[in-house]
Amino acid sequence: MEKIAKDTLRLWQEEGTHQIQQNFRVFRSLVAQTQELEQSHKYDEAVVYGQMAAFHASLKHCGLFVSPELEQILIKIGKEAIPKYSCQKSSLHSEKPKNILHVATGVQSIGGLSRMIWRWIQQDTECSHSLVLTRQPRKEVPRILTEAVTNSGGKIYKLNETIGSFIAWAKRLREIATTVDIVVLHIYNYDVIPIIAFANKEQCPPIIFLDHADHIFWLGAGISDVVVNLRESGMFLAQKRRQIQAERNAILPIILEPTQRLLSRVEAKRQLGLPEDSVMLLSIARTLKYKTVDGVSYAEAHISLLNKYKQATLVVVGCGYREDWSGAIEQTQGRIIVHPERDDTAVFYQAADIYVDSFPFVSTTSLLEAGSYGVPLVSRFPYSNASTIFGADMPGLTGNLIRVRNLEEYTKVLSQLIEDEEFRLNLGEATREKIAKTHSGSNWRHSLENIYARATTLDAVKAHSPTDQIFLGEPDVFVPSIHGGNDFDLDDLIRFNLEVMPFTQRLHHWLRLVKKYGFHNNFGRFGQFRLLVPEWLYSRYISISR
16 A cells, blocks of 8 residues: 555656646746736736736646745836835834734635634734725625624725726725734735735835645745744745745634534434434545545545445535546445535534545645544645645644554544544544634634734845745645646636736737637637626626626
């Protein structure tokens, strides 16, 4: 079993080395085009190409976790295109912040990032919190988030429902930030708007960056006074590969709401239609986090275990129906049960006896939520210590999470948990206590206060400007296999960004794509005529028509 895993990792390393070099060449081309447009003072076009470069790097790893070169170009655009504004920064060295501005690219009801925002606001009751959404997708803002902002005395702003381009939206963001004490960035990896908006650091409030995607490339290092990591492996990578100085590197545990068990395990299983005496294994994550490794799908990895223990059932929420799992479901007589993504997951956590992490892409928020209900946790980690970023290592999990190296060890650990109820219950309770102590209440608020204090007392960060250098070692070489699978090319990248391009540029690319793909080919599924409509207009239309 170990030999197969080693052969697989060697193959991933070879493929990753090749893909990284290919991806880097595309990235360098996009950065060069961004710079050329900036030097021609075509700022609206330049920032779109800058976003495409960052989007490409975040989804197709380029041997980089940060690009000082790209950020410097965007910062230069911001300094030239955004007026200077005064702010309240000088008063903060002796006072606690009162007004916090959260900036997110978009929010939704599913996912750990949005939950982090509204729980942060709910817990930090001494401050007023507002929220700027730079490019809110065609989804409503979750009611719980809207209520959290309103109850704190803040407001919600949607930039992409106002007339204009990235530059105009960045100006608006900068204007909103003039009256706040601290800005917290919860942005997507490729969001250029805050980078432009806060380019003039001496005129900006302190900026905290939440590193919620620490395993891949992101923009923001050049403008952030403090980078908040959610785990130690992310903090280590931020310092080593993103050039974040130690004093600007901090850890803030993911905030969890106090868990309230409303159902016993027996009652929860009954609601899910499972036998009361069954042993339920649970996993919750998006479908992209479950991949076939060594020719064995996530479902197939549990066949021998489920066939040995007829009382055991595996429930996977978020994966939806997958054709490659159908054989495993049949071989276990339907005791692998799958569900699409959903936000009403509490009953599943309360029914679970054992939580099994997604693989090969971990799901840390789900681990924490399961553990907070007293469920023991098991996660697979077949990599070396140079690739800790691929593992689950949250502060509240240390000492209780069971990490295994291979499938044989995984099956052995799960067998012990199924057979030994006392061990299972004791480990679950120890996990619950550690998570509650670390990720909620006064301990979490104390961590937050320390981060606020650090952000308001440090001098403004100065962006570095060395040359981007590709890296072909661990963990980089494994990123394409673990987090890859993003099948898009340069035309797709342009197509995804048509709505935010200046009209002449948009029309030029639209005509070229129609000529290349036709109206009813691959291009047709993107609604070709709608792509001529600017994003702000379409976003307004969606908002009004709800």
